[in-house]
Amino acid sequence: MPTDKKPTNANIDALYDRTVVDQSGNKIGEIGQVYLDDASSQPAWVTVKTGLFGRNETFVPFKGLETAGEQIRTPYTKDKVKDAPNVDPDGHLSEDETDALYRYYSDAFASDTKTTDTNTKQGVAGGVVGGVAGQKAADTRTTADTKTDKVADSKAQTTAGQKSPVAEDGSVVRHEERLNVGKERVETGRVRIHKHVVHDTETVEVPVEREEIHVERVPLDEKVAADDVKLSEGTQDIMTHEERPVVNKETVGVEKIKIGKQAVQDTETVSGKVAKEQIDIDNAKHAK
Numbered sequence: 001m002p003t004d005k006k007p008t009n010a011n012i013d014a015l016y017d018r019t020v021v022d023q024s025g026n027k028i029g030e031i032g033q034v035y036l037d038d039a040s041s042q043p044a045w046v047t048v049k050t051g052l053f054g055r056n057e058t059f060v061p062f063k064g065l066e067t068a069g070e071q072i073r074t075p076y077t078k079d080k081v082k083d084a085p086n087v088d089p090d091g092h093l094s095e096d097e098t099d100a101l102y103r104y105y106s107d108a109f110a111s112d113t114k115t116t117d118t119n120t121k122q123g124v125a126g127g128v129v130g131g132v133a134g135q136k137a138a139d140t141r142t143t144a145d146t147k148t149d150k151v152a153d154s155k156a157q158t159t160a161g162q163k164s165p166v167a168e169d170g171s172v173v174r175h176e177e178r179l180n181v182g183k184e185r186v187e188t189g190r191v192r193i194h195k196h197v198v199h200d201t202e203t204v205e206v207p208v209e210r211e212e213i214h215v216e217r218v219p220l221d222e223k224v225a226a227d228d229v230k231l232s233e234g235t236q237d238i239m240t241h242e243e244r245p246v247v248n249k250e251t252v253g254v255e256k257i258k259i260g261k262q263a264v265q266d267t268e269t270v271s272g273k274v275a276k277e278q279i280d281i282d283n284a285k286h287a288k
Contacts, residue, residue: 020048020072028078032057047089058084061105176276210242
């Protein structure tokens with residue numbers, strides 16, 4: 001049976017997409033992003049993806065989270081998390097958004113005390129930034145430090161693992177999405193060959209022969225001796241013949257059918273929405 005323990009800054013990567021449950025074990029959603037404090041770079045907030053397909057994200061304090069096996073347990077109820085202030089998880093939190101979340105989850109930071117350290121906010125659960133008390137303590141810094149803090153506070157709270165867009169040389173790389181179009185082979189049709197028998201009538205003319213009786217009387221020029229002639233009676237049969245067609249059938253091959261395939265090149269137009277970054281430059285003038 002795994003032992004519940006608090007997640008630390010060292011295992012932040014293991015939190016992503018983990019299931020979040022309340023103290024009763026009811027599933028709330030999944031971890032979406034981990035937000036770091038600007039000054040300490042320690043985890044301060046996490047977003048929980050809720051709703052259909054996880055399209056909604058609500059903020060929960062990092063303080064109080066516990067790992068329970070493969071799940072992340074929060075001390076708040078499911079309804080409490082879902083009813084949190086509507087804050088757009090766009091990569092940073094403004095001061096107003098941060099204040100609204102602190103007020104909503106004020107019970108999580110009620111035990112935080114003020115500190116007199118002029119350079120460090122109060123840390124909770126392995127260096128996690130505390131609440132309003134830690135922010136008020138920072139107001140005791142010197143004028144020079146306060147100016148520096150204002151610059152830092154104006155920066156967005158970045159998500160864990162996200163680097164500043166400004167390089168050391170002051171340059172900024174602009175990114176954009178591009179469409180990568182591939183191809184897949186799919187079945188679009190099928191040809192099936194059937195062979196069946198049909199009956200036709202053929203007429204063929206065949207030459208035939210037949211015999212006919214032909215009687216020819218030939219007078220005799222010679223005289224026949226009377227002694228050689230005897231009168232008699234008799235019958236002589238003569239057979240006649242004829243040819244008649246005889247029909248026989250045989251099966252012979254008369255035609256061969258070949259079916260082949262050939263590739264035909266077509267052009268299709270594919271469109272899709274892409275996002276790109278735009279860089280805006282504000283020239284802020286400071287009073288001397």
